């Protein structure tokens with residue numbers, strides 16, 4: 001039996017204390033937003049916050065989290081309104097989306113520590129794998145969430161192939177309604 | 180086999196349709212706990228009028244656009260919706276999408292066409308019939324409004340789903356006339372005139388994806404997240420040596436472990452443990468004593484495979500797909516010659532969502548939940564392995580946590596899932612592969628070597644080029660029937676003379692391009708970009724070696740060979756221009772360039788790198804260009820271009836190697852996938868020529884790596900001929 005505080009709620013769970021927190025969250029509590037990617041603390045898909053620190057739940061025994069505050073992607077905000085989630089939406093970061101819970105949890109933890117991270121800070125903190133390769137937009141979205149930069153993200157030139165010099169730069173901050 | 184929309188029966192398009200499909204894409208919030216089958220409240224909310232098979236309109240003007248292709252992150256769901264919406268003239272802010280189930284497509288005689296999503300076909304092979312479907316629905320909706328007002332249809336017009344009769348200033352909306360429209364006879368789809376893409380207002384624009392919100396909150400339901408009442412969980416192990424067998428296992432050793440419900444001999448090489456939680460199944464499987472009969476390949480190593488491929492570089496069993504003039508003679512007689520051997524390793528797909536599926540079998544029904552690029556192939560595998568006819572099979576295909584070619588033809592996980600579920604009738608069993616299983620039982624990007632020779636004359640012109648590719652054949656492994664007369668042209672993708680799909684971009688007076696098949700026991704399959712990956716590295720890196728020999732700038736050297744390939748040249752020029760080719764660079768930075776063609780799109784790339792004295796390679800900036808003909812969403816194209824760079828970087832960073840007949844790199848601590856730090860700033864150049872439809876998801880991947888390698892060559896003076904970089908004492912930082 002393990003007692004856990006997850007997203008502000010306490011749960012008494014009949015699991016072996018050494019069960020990785022990831023599988024307790026997914027298969028017992030039913031919080032499937034936290035993903036399994038590698039099981040060996042390499043990819044970060046399983047990232048959660050424990051007492052405010054980002055940790056990889058696939059290698060943490062459930063007992064480690066007992067008596068601590070566990071926050072998962074489902075508890076980051078009630079309605080997707082965390083600044084990181086909003087910036088992610090603005091930059092249309094996800095492709096398949098599978099890694100994104102972990103990316104968002106890692107970014108939120110980074111911003112709590114460093115409200116205005118530099119590119120170097122982002123490179124150091126954001127070691128989660130995204131197999132779809134959304135890294136450029138992740139970097140831009142973190143700067144946006146920090147309020148330090150609104151541009152960045154994808155850089156798109158639409159050109160006439162026959163006349164290479166006539167180009168238009170369509171940057172980010174795309175607007176659905178304006179199309 | 181293929182049925183076009185125009186052929187379909189009118190009856191289908193007249194039915195009033197209540198959403199009952201199990202995996203609705205848009206609008207329906209499927210909580211992680213909710214078993215499939217939508218509750219009555221949602222069904223009522225989702226009710227709408229089916230104007231035709233592709234378009235359902237609700238009274239509140241919501242347009243539900245049905246999507247048959249798989250969404251695995253590439254953005255096809257949004258792109259196809261844009262194409263339908265463009266012709267439909269509906270309000271984009273009221274567009275939702277839903278997936279067509281394979282059962283419905285099957286029951287409708289494939290009215291939605293091919294569901295397979297591979298070969299960068301999602302848009303280019305659907306664009307015509309989905310646009311016609313949108314146009315047909317618009318025609319019917321306008322007619323219904325005109326009928327209601329008793330005015331000629333020519334006098335009514337529509338914008339954003341609001342229909343207007345100018346003369347009388349009356350307006351109505353799609354939601355109000357949909358029911359009447361659905362009763363009209365559909366126009367002949369073939370007779371409809373489609374808009375000129377240059378006039379598009381919704382398609383062609385960098386609109387945001389329709390499927391983002393749930394991916395930010397953990398709500399998005401992947402197949403691996405499925406939870407059904409009474410569900411059991413399975414962990415699986417196949418013989419680590421490909422081709423080996425399961426000899427025995429000692430079930431008694433794990434009897435009594437908590438939650439374990441059984442051990443299943445899945446097939447002659449595979450065993451699974453089933454438990455009430457996946458972790459318990461995996462723990463018990465790891466504790467299960469298993470004896471493998473490793474078979475004849477147990478001694479194979481990367482070195483023995485390399486030696487086997489090497490024989491193909493000079494053997495006489497190759498075939499020439501291209502043979503102009505006399506390459507050997509021209510090279511022998513040339514003023515200067517260069518020769519090189521390149522090698523590219525196996526690579527794994529490593530989709531972030533590991534292989535998985537859930538199967539529930541009863542006496543008269545087989546049900547499957549799966550992330551699949553080909554729901555029809557999944558259905559076929561479900562039917563054959565369960566022994567139930569298609570009519571009694573149901574496939575719920577969920578949006579995938581990555582595909583990249585892993586989840587197309589080979590439905591290995593379905594056959595496994597069914598074999599396991601047969602032991603638990605009536606109980607849903609979710610099979611999830613561990614990452615280790617996923618890494619070691621993939622269908623890898625084929626390994627290849629290439630010997631190249633070139634000769635240039637005194638003027639620095641390329642007079643002869645000889646390429647001999649030796650490597651594993653995907654077709655030999657997966658589809659031998661596709662090999663005609665022993666000639667597997669597919670392995671020379673991107674080097675073909677045939678225009679339109681994957682044509683070589685150079686004209687050389689004496690040119691010979693050959694392939695010698697050298698298969699191994701390692702399973703291979705399509706991997707994002709497939710054979711363009713290694714072939715572009717071979718050709719484009721060697722072009723820089725030849726340019727250096729000729730004493731020419733790599734771009735000028737290429738241009739001189741491309742006058743007969745204006746589209747290849749156009750995108751190369753546009754990319755070089757945006758990259759500032761030839762302009763001064765910061766000290767210590769060097770550029771490399773590459774161009775290639777695949778999936779009907781022309782691509783080029785320029786990379787800027789620096790290389791430290793310790794061999795640390797930093798890629799600072801990349802510009803990638805594509806001429807995909809017409810384009811549907813520039814923002815999606817940019818995402819795919821950026822993603823293709825990251826995926827392609829496997830060739831720089833890592834490899835799948837073989838020892839004792841098995842894969843060495845079992846997890847991401849040894850298979851090094853690009854992280855954020857490795858990626859340069861990527862700029863996307865879209866250079867459309869509007870006279871064809873090319874792919875987007877794959878084409879740019881193959882130019883990313885050779886552009887980087889050529890920049891390293893420019894920096895160090897040493898060509899990088901063997902990948903990954905560590906073979907040359909280089910590290911990507």
Ligand code: FES
Pocket residue numbers: 035036037038039040041042043044045046047056057058059
């Ligand atoms: S699943 Fe925990 S880090 Fe990959």
Ligand code: FES
Pocket residue numbers: 094095096097098099100129130131132133134252531580581
């Ligand atoms: S969005 Fe697909 S793995 Fe990151």
